[in-house]
Amino acid sequence: xxxxxxxxxxxxxxxxxxxxxxxxxxxxxxxxxxxxxxxxxxxxxxxxxxxxxxxxxxxxxxxxxxxxxxxxxxxxxxxxxxxxxxxxxxxxxxxxxxxxxxxxxxxxxxxxxxxxxxxxxxxxxxxxxxxxxxxxxxxxxxxxxxxxxxxxxxxxxxxxxxxxxxxxxxxxxxxxxxxxxxxxxxxxxxxxxxxxxxxxxxxxxxxxxxxxxxxxxxxxxxxxxxxxxxxxxxxxxxxxxxxxxxxxxxxxxxxxxxxxxxxxxxxxxxxxxxxxxxxxxxxxxxxxxxxxxxxxxx
Numbered sequence: 001x002x003x004x005x006x007x008x009x010x011x012x013x014x015x016x017x018x019x020x021x022x023x024x025x026x027x028x029x030x031x032x033x034x035x036x037x038x039x040x041x042x043x044x045x046x047x048x049x050x051x052x053x054x055x056x057x058x059x060x061x062x063x064x065x066x067x068x069x070x071x072x073x074x075x076x077x078x079x080x081x082x083x084x085x086x087x088x089x090x091x092x093x094x095x096x097x098x099x100x101x102x103x104x105x106x107x108x109x110x111x112x113x114x115x116x117x118x119x120x121x122x123x124x125x126x127x128x129x130x131x132x133x134x135x136x137x138x139x140x141x142x143x144x145x146x147x148x149x150x151x152x153x154x155x156x157x158x159x160x161x162x163x164x165x166x167x168x169x170x171x172x173x174x175x176x177x178x179x180x181x182x183x184x185x186x187x188x189x190x191x192x193x194x195x196x197x198x199x200x201x202x203x204x205x206x207x208x209x210x211x212x213x214x215x216x217x218x219x220x221x222x223x224x225x226x227x228x229x230x231x232x233x234x235x236x237x238x239x240x241x242x243x244x245x246x247x248x249x250x251x252x253x254x255x256x257x258x259x260x261x262x263x264x265x266x267x268x269x270x271x272x273x274x275x276x277x278x279x280x281x282x283x284x285x286x287x288x289x290x291x292x293x294x295x296x297x298x
Contacts, residue, residue: 009047010072017055018054046058046060092120092122093121093281095143096141098144099126106145131204132271133148137273145271145289148271150211152204161273161277170246172242173244173255174255188215189216189218193218197240203227206225209244222241237254
């Protein structure tokens, strides 16, 4: 079975005539009949019957066309996307890929997108200390998927476009063996007098932790810092301290993630240069990721 044969069958059904369908595809009526016959042999059923007015669908034909029409629409969309990407300027893409993109399962959807476009080379940048807006503006990245800290949001220029993909609760991360892990939510002040774990000095993670400590007027006993998320999580798992992170870290890293009280929602964003947001590749990647996330929620 080919997509062309499927298109032929649906066109005959729409026009009610083998002859008019053949004219639409600029082929002869015998050639069209031969294609439909081959399709019916493969399916093991008859799709059409002749009537006084032309050609009509059999019961099997009606069922076939019901499922074939969405396939044809999807095929046309794929053809258009491929044409758009061919006309785009990307041959190599540098993607900033934050840890929250990983914990929310976006690696597979991204790879499935680029698997269908092997003409584009992809480089992933996973440095947790890299500022995505600055890297994109400087040309070190073309696209980024990750969170933006408050300071980064404040300093955004008109050169950067940001599209939220999802939001999730910010949590206090801790060992699953910690007595606090069974709480439904926790105020930030529970960290008063405790050890906290975060990124390097002046990183977004460190700046956020300091801001929350100041806002809640608490003094932590000790700060442990690491420039790698796996090292941060290892310290948390070993009950060496508490960290901040999204609820998706719980299943991804095997830690307890207790939502902050009051609730603090953090967005996972798709980021690019303002001038690139209408580029075919970016538009279709954005649509692909949004569709993937919508299916997961549904």
